[in-house]
Amino acid sequence: MIDELTTGRTPVVIASEINTMKRQMEKILLVHAIEIGRRLKEVRAMIPYGEWGDWLKVSVNYSQRTAQRLMALFDAYGEYLSLPPAGESSQNRAMLQGGEGLQTKEGRTLPNLTFVQALTLLELPEEERVEFLMEMDVEGMSTRQLKQAVEQRQEARREADQAVTERDQARQESTTLRDDLDKEKNKNARLAAERDGLKAAIHGLERVKGELEQEIENKKASYDKLKERSGYKTIKKMEVSLNEAYGKAEANKIAFLYDSLFKTFKELAYEMTKFAGKNQELHAIYKEKIHDFLHNALREKL
Known part of the structure; x- marks a missing residue:
């Protein structure tokens, strides 16, 4: 107890030193992970298409999933955390490793992150990630x-x-x-x-229909009046007389045609009789034709 008081090395002091070293180690781990991601992106641009997975396995013993996560860390935090250039002073290197917070483009200071915390926060979009870090006590989680x-x-x-x-x-x-x-x-x-x-x-249409019906009624009434006039009866008598005269004319015409047909047939019979003695074979042909003609004519025309 006396030695502790003399040297100032108490359990509390030692715990503080240990926690400081833990934070430095976690930050260094994150910084190196980011730098590995930077170099993976650099070399991927050099590797021919289709050979990336084989190169990772043979050269650095990484799976493509691990390499993808490391490159994602660089994309997300590379502008905030990285190793200083080779010529930078050891004092600046010590400041980087001493627990300084992340700086945004707007100059806002963000809390320190461990490697695991940084990976977890990759689930959030960049804008939302910065807001989350500003709003939440990430270091205390x-x-x-x-x-x-x-x-x-x-x-x-x-x-x-x-x-x-x-x-x-x-x-x-x-x-x-x-x-x-x-x-x-x-x-x-x-x-x-x-x-x-x-x-x-x-x-x-109803109006036109009514007008037409009225016009029909008017014409019908006029027709009835016309029928009652004496002149109408005279006209009807004249029509009867004309019809009778037309009938007589038709009858006379038929009588004339009958006489002509009778004379023609009589003359044809006389000539056929004379022709029979001259050419019986041709006479028989004409006789049959005349017979067919008369038979068909009587059956179809009368």
């Missing part, structure tokens, strides 16, 4: 607490994105419904106009 906080942040972001999506969808549906409503209103207005037009057309 355990790894489990940090993972839980990151998951809650991600869930909140998903819910916010879902809310935005639902809002946009609701707006779109509202716009669609409004457009449909406007279309329906226009359709109803058009149908109403067509209905009114049809009503007007029907009214016009």
